[in-house]
Amino acid sequence: MTISAGGNAGAQASSAMHHRALKVRSFGGHLVSILVTLFGLLVLTFVIGRMMPADPVRAIVGEDATPDTYRMMYERLGLDRPIWEQFFRYLGDVLTGNFGVAIRTGQPVINDILHVMPATIEMATFAIVIGACLGIPLGVLAAVNKDKWVDHVVRVFSLMGHSMPIFWTGMIGLLVFYAALGWVGGSGRMSGFYIGMIRGPTGFLLIDSLIAGEWDIFYSALNHLILPASLLGYSSSAYITRMTRSFMLDQLNQEYITTARVKGLSQRDTIWKHAFINIRVQLVTIVALSYGGLLEGAVLIETVFAWPGFGQYLTNNLLIGDMNAVMTCVLIVGLIFIGLNVLSDVLYRVFDPRTR
Amino acid sequence: MTQTAMTTKTAPGGLAFMMPVFNIIRFLLRSPTSAFSLVIIGALILLAILAPLLATHDPYLQDLTNVLQPPNGAHIFGTDELGRDIYSRLIYGTRITLTIIGLVTITVGPIGLAVGTAAGYVGGMFDTVLMRITDIFLSFPSLILSLAFVAALGPSLNNAIIAIALTSWPPIARLARAETLTFRSSDYIAAARLQGASPVRIIVHSIVPMCLPSVMIRLTLNMATVILTAAGLGFLGLGAQPPMPEWGAMIATGRRYMLDSWWLVAFPGVAILLVSLAFNLLGDGLRDALDPKQMNRR
Amino acid sequence: MIAPTGPILNVKKLNVSYRTETGYTDAVRNVSFTLGREKLGIVGESGSGKSTVGRALMRLLPSARITAERMDFEGTPLLALKEKQMLDIRGRRMSMILQDPKFSLNPIRRVGDQVAESYLIHFKCSKAEARAKAMSMLEAVQIRDPERVYNLYPHEVSGGMGQRIMIAMMLLTDPDLVIADEPTSALDVTVRLQVLNILDTLVSERGIGLIMISHDLNLVRNFCDRVLIMYAGQVVESLKASELGKAQHPYTLGLLAAQPRIGGSRAPLSVLDRQAAWETPLEAVQ
Numbered sequence: 006m007t008i009s010a011g012g013n014a015g016a017q018a019s020s021a022m023h024h025r026a027l028k029v030r031s032f033g034g035h036l037v038s039i040l041v042t043l044f045g046l047l048v049l050t051f052v053i054g055r056m057m058p059a060d061p062v063r064a065i066v067g068e069d070a071t072p073d074t075y076r077m078m079y080e081r082l083g084l085d086r087p088i089w090e091q092f093f094r095y096l097g098d099v100l101t102g103n104f105g106v107a108i109r110t111g112q113p114v115i116n117d118i119l120h121v122m123p124a125t126i127e128m129a130t131f132a133i134v135i136g137a138c139l140g141i142p143l144g145v146l147a148a149v150n151k152d153k154w155v156d157h158v159v160r161v162f163s164l165m166g167h168s169m170p171i172f173w174t175g176m177i178g179l180l181v182f183y184a185a186l187g188w189v190g191g192s193g194r195m196s197g198f199y200i201g202m203i204r205g206p207t208g209f210l211l212i213d214s215l216i217a218g219e220w221d222i223f224y225s226a227l228n229h230l231i232l233p234a235s236l237l238g239y240s241s242s243a244y245i246t247r248m249t250r251s252f253m254l255d256q257l258n259q260e261y262i263t264t265a266r267v268k269g270l271s272q273r274d275t276i277w278k279h280a281f282i283n284i285r286v287q288l289v290t291i292v293a294l295s296y297g298g299l300l301e302g303a304v305l306i307e308t309v310f311a312w313p314g315f316g317q318y319l320t321n322n323l324l325i326g327d328m329n330a331v332m333t334c335v336l337i338v339g340l341i342f343i344g345l346n347v348l349s350d351v352l353y354r355v356f357d358p359r360t361r
Numbered sequence: 362m363t364q365t366a367m368t369t370k371t372a373p374g375g376l377a378f379m380m381p382v383f384n385i386i387r388f389l390l391r392s393p394t395s396a397f398s399l400v401i402i403g404a405l406i407l408l409a410i411l412a413p414l415l416a417t418h419d420p421y422l423q424d425l426t427n428v429l430q431p432p433n434g435a436h437i438f439g440t441d442e443l444g445r446d447i448y449s450r451l452i453y454g455t456r457i458t459l460t461i462i463g464l465v466t467i468t469v470g471p472i473g474l475a476v477g478t479a480a481g482y483v484g485g486m487f488d489t490v491l492m493r494i495t496d497i498f499l500s501f502p503s504l505i506l507s508l509a510f511v512a513a514l515g516p517s518l519n520n521a522i523i524a525i526a527l528t529s530w531p532p533i534a535r536l537a538r539a540e541t542l543t544f545r546s547s548d549y550i551a552a553a554r555l556q557g558a559s560p561v562r563i564i565v566h567s568i569v570p571m572c573l574p575s576v577m578i579r580l581t582l583n584m585a586t587v588i589l590t591a592a593g594l595g596f597l598g599l600g601a602q603p604p605m606p607e608w609g610a611m612i613a614t615g616r617r618y619m620l621d622s623w624w625l626v627a628f629p630g631v632a633i634l635l636v637s638l639a640f641n642l643l644g645d646g647l648r649d650a651l652d653p654k655q656m657n658r659r
Numbered sequence: 660m661i662a663p664t665g666p667i668l669n670v671k672k673l674n675v676s677y678r679t680e681t682g683y684t685d686a687v688r689n690v691s692f693t694l695g696r697e698k699l700g701i702v703g704e705s706g707s708g709k710s711t712v713g714r715a716l717m718r719l720l721p722s723a724r725i726t727a728e729r730m731d732f733e734g735t736p737l738l739a740l741k742e743k744q745m746l747d748i749r750g751r752r753m754s755m756i757l758q759d760p761k762f763s764l765n766p767i768r769r770v771g772d773q774v775a776e777s778y779l780i781h782f783k784c785s786k787a788e789a790r791a792k793a794m795s796m797l798e799a800v801q802i803r804d805p806e807r808v809y810n811l812y813p814h815e816v817s818g819g820m821g822q823r824i825m826i827a828m829m830l831l832t833d834p835d836l837v838i839a840d841e842p843t844s845a846l847d848v849t850v851r852l853q854v855l856n857i858l859d860t861l862v863s864e865r866g867i868g869l870i871m872i873s874h875d876l877n878l879v880r881n882f883c884d885r886v887l888i889m890y891a892g893q894v895v896e897s898l899k900a901s902e903l904g905k906a907q908h909p910y911t912l913g914l915l916a917a918q919p920r921i922g923g924s925r926a927p928l929s930v931l932d933r934q935a936a937w938e939t940p941l942e943a944v945q
């Protein structure tokens with residue numbers, strides 16, 4: 006199942022998702038399939054990282070290294086070993102948490118990633134809250150007014166979010182709201198003036214600045230966060246809106262809705278007290294999966310906003326050809342995706358009385 | 362009831378097989394959003410074909426005496442940092458966009474269909490293994506995986522196309538498999554089998570045609586994603602390389618001059634947005650047009 | 660609060676139509692009847708418009724066009740009411756039992772809460788009071804262990820139990836009119852009679868007017884006082900249940916002839932011989 010805020014989310018995939026989500030597998034079978042997928046993930050990252058034309062040695066030793074240096078590094082990376090041996094070495098490294106050293110920073114890749122992750126999580130969390138607060142009510146509104154003009158307006162609005170190249174919208178947003186109107190902060194997580202003043206326990210700037218009681222920094226951080234997070238949120242709301250609409254339509258066609266109306270509930274109470282509570286669990290699933298999809302948008306929007314997060318780290322390493330760091334990032338994204346999938350299944354089991 | 366507007370009129374003579382297509386287009390034109398999307402896509406194709414006639418300048422011709430000109434009579438969308446005419450570059454850019462969409466779609470559609478229908482029809486271990494593989498591919502947002510592939514293959518337009526194709530077949534395969542499973546046990550398949558038809562024959566003649574409508578919808582929606590991914594790769598410098606007039610790459614170079622010369626990024630961005638929106642709206646409209654439940658209602 | 664003498668319902672020339680591409684299509688045509696404190700059966704095959712009549716009375720057909728010369732409920736013209744006023748009638752003075760409890764109960768709310776909700780909607784009272792009311796109503800529909808059943812979810816109760824819960828939910832507010840839309844069709848044959856008896860007892864005890872919508876001629880004949888026979892959106896015949904044997908209309912006669920009878924002739928049952936004439940508009944039958 007693929008859920009990407011950027012656009013991959015056609016209703017076909019989504020309805021498949023819907024069915025899958027309803028059919029809760031046995032936990033044992035589930036565990037096996039997760040393990041198999043994890044293993045496949047490692048195979049895939051290994052294959053992309055080692056067997057494709059990019060030359061990992063050249064990236065490390067540089068363009069003008071002597072053949073001797075080149076061969077030394079070649080052997081040190083174990084590239085002279087048979088391919089299956091390389092794979093098991095890779096497997097062992099990953100399982101022991103050894104992801105190698107990043108060429109650019111000279112630090113272990115995993116430390117780098119842990120360092121940049123909070124910035125991305127902060128933005129993604131803010132974005133998903135915006136996306137859900139926008140998408141869910143719009144989806145309900147569209148479903149209730151199916152085929153009326155409201156539905157069409159919501160459809161175009163949400164497809165618009167689905168269709169915009171987020172890196173471009175980010176630039177236009179900066180031009181309009183920062184350069185022209187001055188409503189929001191520009192690039193980065195806060196004004197340059199404050200950089201380095203907060204070394205907080207969590208790495209989440211909003212929280213750290215509050216703990217430190219630095220209101221100016223909190224304000225500055227919020228001011229910088231609001232634009233990229235809103236744009237990311239809007240693009241993810243497109244998918245949330247469409248899914249909410251289709252879930253809601255399913256429910257509104259159910260007979261229990263008639264029962265609620267027969268009892269004398271108003272249309273509004275019927276929608277929120279009966280239909281909506283039936284899609285809550287599904288929505289949690291959708292929001293959880295969209296959260297993973299935000300990582301895709303984050304790669305692009307972080308580049309535009311010079312946001313020192315995971316996405317920027319990934320692109321920086323891409324541009325210098327540090328395949329090891331890149332594949333570690335990709336692996337992490339895959340792990341996050343699988344984790345969110347598992348989480349949404351767990352939520353299903355916990356919250357739906359029918360699966361208890 | 363299932364055959365209403367789609368097949369009510371019989372076509373004269375040899376055009377009979379085209380009739381469903383005409384009917385679908387007629388259905389699409391009834392809704393303003395789908396009509397809009399058809400117009401945009403039609404315009405895109407026309408622009409690509411007629412690019413040499415419509416472009417006012419050579420898209421690669423630099424004019425260093427005339428850089429970063431705002432939109433004016435000679436250059437309706439202005440000029441870029443090397444004095445190239447942005448309008449002409451946008452026009453030629455349609456060819457790149459259409460090439461990407463076309464190549465990805467004609468590779469991904471058949472591969473996805475083949476894998477999905479085979480997995481669904483054969484079932485068993487074969488199915489399990491194939492679906493595990495698609496699961497692994499689907500564990501990534503498509504852009505991230507494309508990034509990884511391009512990084513490994515080296516940045517270029519061709520590699521971007523390969524990377525996008527590699528990442529977009531799994532959803533198609535999933536869909537085709539799901540559809541196949543609903544048909545597999547139906548009587549007409551059993552009848553074909555009893556007549557001695559080989560599995561390949563059954564898949565090609567009886568299953569693939571049934572999967573086509575939903576796969577077409579998915580492919581259309583996928584085109585919007587392809588455009589965005591390609592533009593994203595271009596923007597990151599991993600797709601089409603300068604001096605190609607690819608829209609995402611144009612935005613990337615224009616970014617440096619954005620504060621003073623908005624037209625460098627505004628027009629290519631609008632172009633991407635319009636085309637991507639058109640494919641999304643078309644996919645949406647097709648879903649209404651090809652969904653028998655929807656046809657009944659109208 | 661209600662005039663005990665007048666009829667509960669007085670319907671004259673009720674028409675329900677749906678908008679289609681080519682104009683309006685009638686689902687119900689010129690249906691007229693009155694209902695006192697009695698049990699009225701509406702019989703017809705699927706598509707005859709019988710369920711539509713029930714839902715039109717509750718004004719629960721948002722996409723349909725409903726017109727009538729008269730559609731009075733206890734003297735109130737229903738079609739003239741605003742939706743807000745309708746909310747005070749629906750569930751309070753007029754309610755409806757739906758066909759299949761598997762679908763007509765909200766799957767993720769406890770059944771007891773759903774029963775109590777009926778009361779909470781229309782009466783200002785505490786949740787505990789509503790709960791107590793619901794509990795005693797569950798007892799009234801002969802649920803032995805209401806405390807336990809109250810906390811169950813719909814998927815945890817059987818069809819017969821579900822339908823008794825539905826009856827409890829719909830009778831809790833002491834309505835004057837209950838429309839039962841195929842209330843036993845989805846149930847196992849073994850529990851049908853039991854559910855019907857519960858419904859019958861409660862309706863008779865409380866003096867509720869009942870409209871029983873069904874395709875089952877035998878059931879309606881035994882259970883109701885009066886029967887309307889519907890075909891193609893029209894009432895083709897209206898007569899007392901006890902006088903069904905004196906039916907005139909060929910459609911009714913056809914239906915009766917198609918009923919198997921124990922000890923009857925073993926010759927093949929007759930099959931309806933439909934005639935186009937039955938569909939042509941009739942003058943309303945009173």
